Amino acid sequence: MRLPMVIRATLVTLLALGAAASTLLAQRTPVVRGINGSWEAYPLRGEGFGSGVPPKTPVAAPQPLPEPPLKQPHLDQWRATQARNAELTRKGLPPPSTGMACIPEGMPGMMQVTFPMEILETPGQITIIQEAFTQVRRIYLDAPPIAPQDAEPRFSGHSTGTWEGDTLVVQTVGVKETVHFRNTPHSMNMRITERMRLLNDEIMQNQVTIDDPEYLTKPWTWTWMYKRWPGYKIQEYVCEDNRYFEDPSLKYQRLRVN
Amino acid sequence: MKLRRVSVRAAAIVIALGVFSVSSVWAHHSFAAYEPSKQIKLSGVVTEFKWTNPHVYLQIDAQESTGGETKRWLIECASTSILNRAGWRFNLVKTGDKITVIVAPLRNGEPAALLKQMILPDGTKYGNGAAAGSATIQ
Numbered sequence: 001m002r003l004p005m006v007i008r009a010t011l012v013t014l015l016a017l018g019a020a021a022s023t024l025l026a027q028r029t030p031v032v033r034g035i036n037g038s039w040e041a042y043p044l045r046g047e048g049f050g051s052g053v054p055p056k057t058p059v060a061a062p063q064p065l066p067e068p069p070l071k072q073p074h075l076d077q078w079r080a081t082q083a084r085n086a087e088l089t090r091k092g093l094p095p096p097s098t099g100m101a102c103i104p105e106g107m108p109g110m111m112q113v114t115f116p117m118e119i120l121e122t123p124g125q126i127t128i129i130q131e132a133f134t135q136v137r138r139i140y141l142d143a144p145p146i147a148p149q150d151a152e153p154r155f156s157g158h159s160t161g162t163w164e165g166d167t168l169v170v171q172t173v174g175v176k177e178t179v180h181f182r183n184t185p186h187s188m189n190m191r192i193t194e195r196m197r198l199l200n201d202e203i204m205q206n207q208v209t210i211d212d213p214e215y216l217t218k219p220w221t222w223t224w225m226y227k228r229w230p231g232y233k234i235q236e237y238v239c240e241d242n243r244y245f246e247d248p249s250l251k252y253q254r255l256r257v258n
Numbered sequence: 259m260k261l262r263r264v265s266v267r268a269a270a271i272v273i274a275l276g277v278f279s280v281s282s283v284w285a286h287h288s289f290a291a292y293e294p295s296k297q298i299k300l301s302g303v304v305t306e307f308k309w310t311n312p313h314v315y316l317q318i319d320a321q322e323s324t325g326g327e328t329k330r331w332l333i334e335c336a337s338t339s340i341l342n343r344a345g346w347r348f349n350l351v352k353t354g355d356k357i358t359v360i361v362a363p364l365r366n367g368e369p370a371a372l373l374k375q376m377i378l379p380d381g382t383k384y385g386n387g388a389a390a391g392s393a394t395i396q
Contacts, residue, residue, distance in 0.1 A: 048389070102312070235342060237337065255332075
C-alpha cells in the first residue's frame with residue numbers, strides 16, 4: 001500500500017518538473033520572433049505599391065540583382081533572350097510572359113514583394129502570403145529537410161526553416177522547372193537558401209542564394225529588403241481575366257480590345 | 259549634424275532607386291504597347307466598369323478633346339489592390355457616369371489606352387499607380 005503511494009508521488013513530481021521545463025523551453029523559444037505582420041518592398045516603390053511612408057531610420061538600399069552565373073550555352077541563350085525582349089519592348093511589342101495566362105511568379109520571384117506580403121508566425125510554422133495572385137508559402141520550422149528527388153514540383157517549392165540566433169534560415173527545394181525567375185532556367189536540384197534578419201524595428205533583410213550545379217557555375221546571390229507596414233490588410237487578388245494574349249504569328253503580347 | 263547629412267543622402271539614394279525599380283517589378287506585362295510619350299484626353303459615358311485582376315478596365319463611349327467621332331474605348335487601369343491604395347473604391351464609377359480620362363493610346367491604333375488620370379464630374383482626380391505613370395497634359 002505504501003510503495004504505490006511513493007511511486008505516485010514521484011510520478012507527480014516528475015510531471016510537474018516536466019511541465020516547468022517545457023514552460024521554460026517555450027519561454028526561451030517564443031513562437032513570435034517579431035516578423036509577424038504585413039510588409040512592403042524596400043526601397044518604397046511609388047503610388048499604389050505600398051504605404052508611401054519612409055522608415056524612421058532609412059538603411060542603404062541593396063545592390064541590384066546580378067546577372068545569373070549560368071553555365072554555357074545557357075548564359076548565351078539567356079543574354080539573347082534579354083536582348084530580344086528589350087528590342088521587342090523598344091518597338092512597342094511586349095514580350096510574352098507567363099502572367100498572360102494568370103500564372104503566379106512562384107519562388108523566388110514572389111519574395112521580391114512587388115505587392116505587399118503577410119508573415120504569420122504560428123507554432124512550428126511560418127506562413128508567407130504574397131498579395132499578388134494570393135500566393136502562399138508554408139515554411140516548416142525544425143522539420144527534417146526534404147531531398148529534391150522526393151519533392152513534388154510546385155510553384156513555391158517545399159520550405160523548411162530554422163532560427164539561427166536572430167536569423168531565420170529557410171531552405172527551399174522542389175520548384176517547378178517551368179518557374180523561370182528573370183527568365184533563368186533551373187533544374188529540380190535547385191536549392192534556394194534565404195537568410196532573413198531584422199536590421200532595425202522596421203526593415204528586414206533577406207539574403208537569397210540560389211544553388212544549382214546543373215545550371216550555375218557558382219551560387220547566385222542577392223539581397224532583398226522589406227519594410228514593415230503596420231495595420232495593412234492583404235487584399236484579395238484572383239487573376240480572373242488577363243486580357244493580354246500572345247499574338248499567334250508575331251509572338252508578342254496583345255490586348256484583347258473587344 | 260554629420261549623421262543627419264548622411265541619413266538625408268541615404269534617403270535620397272533610396273528614393274532614387276525606388277523610382278528606377280518601378281518599371282522592372284511589373285510582373286504581368288510591360289506597358290510597351292502604349293504610346294510612351296503621347297497622351298490624349300477623352301470625355302464620355304461609362305458603359306462598363308470591371309473591378310477585376312490583374313487589371314481593372316473601364317469601357318467608355320468617348321470623344322477626344324480635339325473633336326472627332328465618338329468611339330467605344332477600353333481603358334486599362336492597375337490591379338484592384340493598387341487602385342484601392344491609390345484612393346479608388348470598387349464602386350467609385352458606375353455605368354452611365356460621365357468621366358474624363360487622360361490616357362496613353364495603344365501604338366497600333368486600336369481604341370484602347372492606358373489610364374494616366376481619371377477626372378470625375380466634381381473635379382476629383384484619380385491616378386493609376388506609379389507603374390502606369392502620371393498625366394503630362396491637363
